[in-house]
Amino acid sequence: MKSSAILLLAAMGVLTTQVQAAQELPDKQAPLPSVPKNPDQTYLTPRPLSAIPEGAFGDKVRMGYQLFVNTQQLRDKYVGNELNCANCHMDAGRKANASPVWGAYFAYPAYRKKDDKVNTFQERIQGCFNYSMNGKAPAAGSPELVALSAYAYWLGMSGLMDAANLDGPVPELSDAELVKGAKREDFPLPDTLAKAMTVEQRANLPGRGYPEIPKPELAFSPERGKAVYTAHCQACHGADGQGQAMAGVYSLPPLWGPMSYNWGAGMHRVNTAAFFIYENMPFAKSIQLTNQQAWDVAAYINSHERPQDPRNKGDVKQAQEKYHNDNDYYGVEVDGKVLGTGSYPVFPKKS
Template identity: 35%
Template structure:
């Protein structure tokens, strides 16, 4: 083992040790109430009165950040607070945790951007920061991504193929997400007007493939890399809402 590997395993040990457990109590007092509200908003984003006005589809944060970001594998929120402020190539600016949260509202949630410092923004940031307790601060100069972000997959040997993707989707996905991608009682829409927009991370085939590999089907994520790319290419070959950069989307203070 070289020094980097040892340091890496120590960090992983620290992170897994510090992982917030389901039964962990929220902090006392007002802070705890805010953390709890943040978790509720992450689980009920499209229906809660505080967040509903900012959501333009039927998804919730927990639709992609599984178990409200507590699932370590699928775009986990654990440790995310430790990397901010971080440089974001997408915005060519240094952004805060709140900015990163609000970006998911305008892209993945196809909605509007709640104001920085609003109750929504502060509560979700408080929840994610609580989930990040004891993770050492390590600001990220390259990307606004935390220590448990999705691991990018190597491009498969064979180019992603829509016909293979279509038949795999019929076998493994359509029972819950329906043949026309519009979703059902058992799974949210994956394309069409109620889905995330084309500015969302999952609208990019490699990101969708990495996420599918660890997240779908729920509880039995066993797709091979080639299958994950084929299905991701098929899903993202359909129409979804167009991303429109809101006037107030960019953090202005670094300009």
């Protein structure tokens, strides 16, 4: 590889990122890892959508993009709320530190605490359909999961190729390869890239996930969070947290209640929501909140009722003990009600 390309990759942090030392099974309690933020970081830049090629492969990538930004086209088929993937994976899944799909693609197959097994990329997406979208995931190998995988792959691979000065189209892959993800020794990769980075380095691209912020000084508090919400959030998301729709289309997504993510989604955890909010909300205003405010407002939005945890077999206490031992309000009494006991249906039909 040219030395200029090595420098570019090094500048991106690709060659210098600290990576987890050993490939061991993560602790069952460990949250989904993000890559720590570094102020001097430059991030992978995917090619623009206009560079998606003509032809069958390009059509899959384009379909993945369309599904990602307008996931509502799958309403009632696979989606049971008013959200779109891009509401949480911002800038159509391209924004660093907003859990970009290019960062995710190279990190699967991976062990996942939630279902205690190794997940392929398509299985991870199925999780977001079942929980974040309060729906029912498309089957493995379905055109939707192939398309979403193709989109993530194309964004990531085009960015890595550009960083290494590799011209030409992103290599096409079969559907079976696409849905697995790229964290494996046998993943087909241009030689230059295969030599430039280890599998582990590719799996830890700067900008992956929602970066952690320090624990708050004071224990997080929904009461204080309510004041933050009123000042910084309610103009868009509404005093009742239900977002705002124009002509039936939600431009400002709901944060709790029947049309938001369910009690099994990653965002229901106060820590995960605080990380997302600190970095990405209030929308388009860069970072405005203090750590403490981000934790408090995350506690506030997540101490409201929402759709049931699909893993609940009929008993909130049981589901709480089994799945909710961390930072969250499921099974916790708030304003005289145990959250989870009055929750909304999983995958309700709109029509």
